[in-house]
Amino acid sequence: MIAATADPVVADEVDVPVIERKGLLRRSSGRTLGLVLAVVLLIIVALASLAIGSKPIPIGTVVRALFHHDPTSNDILVIRTLRVPRTLVGILAGVALGLAGAVMQGVARNPLADPGILGIEAGAALFVVIGIHSFGVRSLSGYVWFAFAGALIASVVVYAIGSVGRQGATPVKLALAGAAITTFLGSLTSAILIFDLAALDQFRFWAVGSLSGRSLDIVVQMAPFIAVGAAMAIASARSLNALALGDDVARSLGQRVGLTRAFAAGAVVLLVGASTAAVGPIAFVGLTVPHVARAFTGPDYRWVLPYSMVLAPTLLLTADIIGRVIARPGEVQVGIVTALIGAPFFIALVRRRKLAEL
Amino acid sequence: MEPLNRRRLLGLSITATAGAILAACSSDSSSTATSTAASEAPTTTTAATSTTAAATSTAASAATRTIDTIHGAVEVPTAPQRIVALNFVDTATLLDLGITPVGKSTSGVNFLPEYTDQLAGVPEVTNETTFEYEVELIASLKPDLIIGSDWADAAKQYVPYEQLSAIAPTALTEWQQSAGNWPDQAAFFADVVGKSNELDELRSQYEGRADEIKASRADALAANTWALIQGGQGEWYFYTPQSSHGQVFARAGVQFADIDTGDDDTGYVTMSTERIDALTPAAVIALNANESAAAGAADLQGQPLFKALPAAQDGQVHEMIWFFPSSYKVAGALLEELDAALATLT
Numbered sequence: 087m088i089a090a091t092a093d094p095v096v097a098d099e100v101d102v103p104v105i106e107r108k109g110l111l112r113r114s115s116g117r118t119l120g121l122v123l124a125v126v127l128l129i130i131v132a133l134a135s136l137a138i139g140s141k142p143i144p145i146g147t148v149v150r151a152l153f154h155h156d157p158t159s160n161d162i163l164v165i166r167t168l169r170v171p172r173t174l175v176g177i178l179a180g181v182a183l184g185l186a187g188a189v190m191q192g193v194a195r196n197p198l199a200d201p202g203i204l205g206i207e208a209g210a211a212l213f214v215v216i217g218i219h220s221f222g223v224r225s226l227s228g229y230v231w232f233a234f235a236g237a238l239i240a241s242v243v244v245y246a247i248g249s250v251g252r253q254g255a256t257p258v259k260l261a262l263a264g265a266a267i268t269t270f271l272g273s274l275t276s277a278i279l280i281f282d283l284a285a286l287d288q289f290r291f292w293a294v295g296s297l298s299g300r301s302l303d304i305v306v307q308m309a310p311f312i313a314v315g316a317a318m319a320i321a322s323a324r325s326l327n328a329l330a331l332g333d334d335v336a337r338s339l340g341q342r343v344g345l346t347r348a349f350a351a352g353a354v355v356l357l358v359g360a361s362t363a364a365v366g367p368i369a370f371v372g373l374t375v376p377h378v379a380r381a382f383t384g385p386d387y388r389w390v391l392p393y394s395m396v397l398a399p400t401l402l403l404t405a406d407i408i409g410r411v412i413a414r415p416g417e418v419q420v421g422i423v424t425a426l427i428g429a430p431f432f433i434a435l436v437r438r439r440k441l442a443e444l
Numbered sequence: 445m446e447p448l449n450r451r452r453l454l455g456l457s458i459t460a461t462a463g464a465i466l467a468a469c470s471s472d473s474s475s476t477a478t479s480t481a482a483s484e485a486p487t488t489t490t491a492a493t494s495t496t497a498a499a500t501s502t503a504a505s506a507a508t509r510t511i512d513t514i515h516g517a518v519e520v521p522t523a524p525q526r527i528v529a530l531n532f533v534d535t536a537t538l539l540d541l542g543i544t545p546v547g548k549s550t551s552g553v554n555f556l557p558e559y560t561d562q563l564a565g566v567p568e569v570t571n572e573t574t575f576e577y578e579v580e581l582i583a584s585l586k587p588d589l590i591i592g593s594d595w596a597d598a599a600k601q602y603v604p605y606e607q608l609s610a611i612a613p614t615a616l617t618e619w620q621q622s623a624g625n626w627p628d629q630a631a632f633f634a635d636v637v638g639k640s641n642e643l644d645e646l647r648s649q650y651e652g653r654a655d656e657i658k659a660s661r662a663d664a665l666a667a668n669t670w671a672l673i674q675g676g677q678g679e680w681y682f683y684t685p686q687s688s689h690g691q692v693f694a695r696a697g698v699q700f701a702d703i704d705t706g707d708d709d710t711g712y713v714t715m716s717t718e719r720i721d722a723l724t725p726a727a728v729i730a731l732n733a734n735e736s737a738a739a740g741a742a743d744l745q746g747q748p749l750f751k752a753l754p755a756a757q758d759g760q761v762h763e764m765i766w767f768f769p770s771s772y773k774v775a776g777a778l779l780e781e782l783d784a785a786l787a788t789l790t
Contacts, residue, residue, distance in 0.1 A: 140716035160721035160749060167748040168718055224739040225746075226677055287736035291677040298678035298717060299743065415706045415722075416679060416714035 109384030117389050120382055124396040128177075128403075135173040135403045136165060139410045140417050175300045175364055176406055176420075177399040180371065182312045182361035184398020185319045186354045187372025188379065188390050192326035193350045194257040198436070200373045201358040203264035204351065207367040208271035209240020210359065214292055215275050218285045226299055229292060230307055230363045237359030243267055245351060254344045255351075256333075295368040295421025297406050308360040315356030316395070322350045323387040330385065368421045370428025371398050377435060401427075511636055513615045514596055515605055520613045520636055521588050527637065528569060528582050528612070530592025530603060533623055536771035537630045538591075539563070540646055541639045546585045549592075556774060579607045587612045591633055593619035621711030623688040626770060646772040651695065653776060657783050658697035664789040669701035671726035671755075674712075674737050674767070675744030680720065682713045689767045692775045693730070696782055701726035720749040728789065729755040730782075733763035760789070 111117045137148045143161045151165035183201075191199045202208070213236025217223040223232065248263035249255040279286040325346040328336040333343050358372070379393035402420065405427060409418040508519045528547035529535040532555075535548045539559045547569040555563075569582050582590065589612055594603040596618045608614040617632040618625065627647070634643035658665065672683040672690055683690055685700045687710075694700070703722055705713040715722065723729065733741045741763060744750055755761055762785040766778035 139718050141718040141721075157748075157752065160724075160752065163749050163752060164718050164721075218739075224742050226743070284735040284738075288677070288739045291679075291740075296678050410716070410718075413714075415716060415719050417716040419678070 109380060110382050112384075117383055121389075121392055121396065124393060124400070128396050128400045131400050131403045131407075132173050132177060135176065135407055136169050138407050139164070139169055140414055171300055171302045171305060172297045172406070173403065174302070174305045176297050176403045178305060178309060178312055179297070179361040179365045179368065180399025180402035181316060181395050182357040183368060183371040183402070184375045184379075184394035184396075185316055185391060186357040186361070187374075187398070188376035188387070188394040189319045189322065189326065189350050189357075190354050190372065191376055192329060192387055193347055193354070194261065195330065195332075196257060196261075197377065198373070199257075199261075200369075201354050202268065202367075202369075203261050204355065204358075205240040205244040205264050205267040205271060206237045206355060206358045207362055208268040208275070209236040209238075209243075210234070210362040211289075211293060211367065212236055212240075212271045212275045215278050215285060215289055218288050219278050219282050224288075226292070227301065227303055227307075230304055233363035234308075234311070234359050237362055238355060240267060240271060241351070241355040241359070245348070255347060260351075292366045294419045295366040295424075296419035297365055297402075298417060298419065300364060304364050308364045311356050311360040315353045315360065318349065318353035319357065320391055322346065322353060323391050326350065326387040327385075330387075366421060368402070368424055370424045370432060371402055374428050374431050374435065375401060508613075511615050514594060514618055515614075515616060518609075518613055518615050520615055522638060524589035524637060526585065526587045526589070528585060528587040528590045530569065530577065530590065530616075531619070532768075533593065533626050533629045533770045534591045534633050535559075535563075536774060537633045537643075538637070540630075540771045540773050541634060541637065541642050543637060543639075546587055547582055555770075556777065577604055577608075579604060579611070582608065583611045589636070590614040591616070591636055593617050593629055595619055621687075622683065623768060623770065624686045624691065624711055626688050627691070630771060643772075650772040650776055650779070653779050654692075654695040654697075657779060657786070661783065661786040661789075662697070664786045665697045665699065668727040668760075668789055669699050669725065670728045670730060671701050671703055671723050672730045672732075672767075673723070673744075674732035675740030675742075677740055677743045679717060680715050680740070680744050682715055682722075683767075684710060684712065686710045687712055688769055689730075689778060692769055692778050693782060696779060698782070717747060717749065720744075720747060720753070723753050723755065726753075726755050727758070728760040728762065728785070729753070730785070731761055731763050732765075732767040734765040734767065737767075762788075 111120050136152070137143070137145055141161075141164055143164065147159075147161045148165055151159075151162040152170075154162075155166060156162045186201045190201045190203075191197055193199070194203070210233035213232040214223075214229045216236075217229060217232035221232075223229060244260065244264045244267045245255060247267065248260040251259065253259075279289060325341055328339050328341045329343065329346060331339075336343055336346075361368070375398040376390060376394050379390045379397055383389035383393055402424070405423040406420040409420050409423040412418055507522060509522055510517050511520050526546045527538060527543065529538055529545040529549060531549050532551045535545060535550060536555065536559065538545050539562055544562055545566060548563055548566045549568060549570045550563075551570065567581060567585070569578055569585075570576070571578055590608050592603060592614070594601045594605070594616045603616060605614060605616065615632075615636050617629050619629075623629070630643060630647075631640070634640045670693065672687070672693065674681045674683070682703060682705055685691070685694050690700070701723075702725055705715060705719075705722060707713045731741050731744070745756070745761065750756055762781075764778065764781040764785075766774055766781055769775035769778050
């Protein structure tokens with residue numbers, strides 16, 4: 087006799103806390119299907135990113151460009167040297183930002199947590215400005231290592247300050263330390279830029295967050311860090327589920343809370359550090375995508391993370407495509423478009439009371 | 445969050461008002477620090493002193509005269525001693541005429557080294573991060589004349605005209621995009637300070653040199669078309685013949701390539717890197733490479749699409765630093781760069 091539809095709440099594994107299934111997709115099969123559809127959507131958007139741009143290029147040429155290289159054709163050069171790296175960088179940055187945002191919200195137990203509170207973006211920006219001002223760095227690829235170093239150093243400082251005291255790095259202390267360090271680093275950045283207008287002229291292109299002008303070497307340089315960070319993030323999914331129940335409950339379930347937090351924060355730093363180094367600071371993606379993911383999957387991080395990983399690059403590439411076509415012959419940078427799309431979404435988010443179910 | 449009760453609301457609003465009053469009253473001492481850092485030469489003996497050159501101007505029968513500005517007729521002194529210049533075109537024009545202003549605005553535009561020496565110690569009247577005018581600073585300089593430019597369209601105007609007129613007579617002329625009308629601006633400023641004759645001399649020198657180039661490089665000019673551009677990182681800018689530097693090139697006889705940008709702005713057009721191939725018709729490219737634009741120039745020249753351009757393949761991409769000429773002397777420097785580039789063209 088076939089049992090009546092088994093209550094999926096009776097969890098498969100015994101050692102994982104029972105989590106009520108919320109979200110639109112309540113069965114594992116539904117969620118898997120949803121994930122597959124999300125991947126398909128990502129592929130479609132990636133192909134659109136190759137086909138659509140500031141310069142109108144016929145689809146036949148796009149397809150041909152992917153298989154043959156012809157240095158005498160400007161259209162083929164556009165596809166191969168501009169749109170392909172741009173799409174790849176967009177996917178990479180999107181994956182990083184989406185995962186980092188979801189993990190950050192889990193670590194901080196705060197639906198409004200953004201990786202920026204760890205001082206990552208402020209640190210990256212300061213080091214890029216130092217690179218421009220003191221070391222004469224000129225190229226986007228040159229900024230990459232400065233930005234990454236700045237991101238790492240800033241987050242280490244924030245974490246160290248937030249860990250002072252008996253309880254270690256609690257979310258509140260981390261947020262406070264992060265806010266203080268971000269402000270401090272921001273003031274140092276402004277101080278340098280006030281005295282060096284030429285640096286400001288150069289820095290402003292990076293600071294807005296853009297996929298344009300990024301070459302394949304940037305993709306190659308940052309991919310390993312994002313890969314490691316992504317692996318760390320996905321590995322911490324179950325621990326994040328436990329953390330969501332509160333520190334004490336998590337401890338009683340056998341989680342090493344301090345270690346889990348440090349590990350997850352490390353993943354966030356790697357992911358956002360690499361993404362900011364590659365494309366500059368981009369807002370709202372890490373903040374809003376996890377909520378969209380949660381609307382489908384409920385609060386189980388074992389599903390939220392993969393969904394965020396796939397939905398975020400879709401959002402980022404869509405924003406980039408929009409930016410390419412609304413201001414022809416120029417472009418609107420993706421950092422601006424995500425802010426335009428993200429801000430109303432964020433406001434709606436804050437006003438709804440039901441969302442904060444982590 | 446519990447609702448704000450009346451006492452809290454009162455307390456908050458008093459604090460906010462007090463804070464606002466304190467902020468408004470605090471003096472702004474950042475500008476002097478900025479200008480000392482901005483000037484390249486070590487401070488000379490010339491502090492923000494007034495001009496003596498104006499004393500030799502012909503004594504008019506009245507102490508003031510009426511000038512037509514974009515805000516209507518304004519009474520200005522016939523022999524101004526302390527002049528504040530609100531924009532880089534007026535700053536440069538005054539220096540060309542031998543007058544050192546008591547307040548300057550350089551906006552990061554390339555200035556001739558001799559200008560920077562003359563301007564040592566003169567404070568910058570624009571806040572370099574917000575680009576707003578520091579009205580208190582201007583008032584503290586006690587000027588007797590303020591000159592500058594602003595958009596003709598009242599909706600776009602950004603100069604705080606009422607506040608400045610309360611300090612001193614303020615004469616503003618029309619600003620066009622990318623300082624495209626800088627010769628007209630220069631003529632206006634020279635008229636306001638009573639030095640139109642000196643300006644005419646400078647103009648005829650500049651025009652003489654332009655005509656000289658037109659004649660001596662006639663072959664190269666006839667055989668090639670040009671495009672003027674600047675690189676940003678991830679985008680680039682195309683300058684039209686109506687831009688301030690475009691006009692200098694046009695005066696010297698340069699022919700501009702017919703570039704289809706898909707936009708009809710008069711000063712410059714922002715272009716995506718995908719559209720670099722719009723420059724294909726240009727045989728020669730003049731690329732802005734001054735300090736602020738150097739990174740963008742390097743980036744642009746590294747793009748595969750750029751390297752595929754005919755001008756790049758023929759080695760006819762010329763980096764120039766005197767884009768945005770703000771005065772006849774700077775325009776002269778740009779003419780020399782043009783001449784050097786033409787010399788390489790057969």
